Amino acid sequence: MEECPQHIRVVSSEARQLWPEFITNDPAKIGECEFYLISEMHSQLIVHHPYRTVLELTKPLELTTEDVSQATTLISDHYQTDLPLLYPPHVIAVMAILLAVIFGGGGGGAAHRNPYGHGAIVANPPSISTSLREAGLGVALSALGGTNAPGTTGATRPDPRVSRIVTWLAESEVDIKAVVECTQEMISLYEVMDGVNIQQCKEIISRMIKTRNADK
Structure with a gap:
């Protein structure tokens, strides 16, 4: 903070x-905010994040490299939601691991575990976000309850x-319950992301920047 006086x-x-009713005419206060944070944290500067929990649970839960990779992807995506502010890191990590194993590959190669069949192998796996969005919360809940997913036989x-x-x-x-709520939030996120046209967004932002420069 203090290394950027002009920006401050x-x-x-x-x-x-x-x-104006909240901010005083004292830029130094902004430069000191990191010290306020350290004080609030009682100098406990170790940051606990979901990635760490996933690594710690890799061996006990016998996760594969692909499981860890898929869980990491989910954790990275969850920062686009309010989940980091609402739930502790270990809950986020458990949610990511569970979804990675249910909807991710985990077996290596081109095979993919069908989320509707709890173990059926299909080729050309879709992304975990696509699988999660299409399968919905029901598959995750059926896994948590130890029952078959909708559309599967009792012998599965x-x-x-x-x-x-x-x-x-x-x-x-x-x-x-918190794990289920986090799962629902991730499904909602991927539903929104599915409707976003990245190229169109880039073009709109580019036009806005050009228009702003033209006004000057």
Whole structure:
């Protein structure tokens, strides 16, 4: 913070114009904010994040390299939501692991575990976001409950890897309701992302920048 004095003055000036009743004419306060944060954290500067929990659970849950990769992708995507502000890191990590095993590859190669069949192998796997969006919350809930997903027969055997995680989850003190809520939020995120045209967004932003420069 203190290495950017000019930027701090600009931020202070802009903030004072927007919130004159809250912002004082003292840019130094912004430069000192990191010390306020350290004080609030009681100098406990170790940051706990979901990535760390995934790595710690890799061995106990016998996760594959692909499981970890898929879980990491989900964790990276969850930062586009309010989940980091609402739930602790370990809940996010458990949600990511569960969804990675249910909807991800996990077996290596081109094979993919069909989310509707709990272990059926299909070729050319879709992305985990696509699988999660298409299957919906029902498949994840059926896995948590140890039942078959909608559209499957009673003879279909649950994936033992999923069963192992569900058993571990049942024996742990992790808030399952919170895991389900996080799952629903991720489904909603991917539904929104599915309707976003990245190229169109880039073109709109480019036109806005060109228009702003033209006005000058």
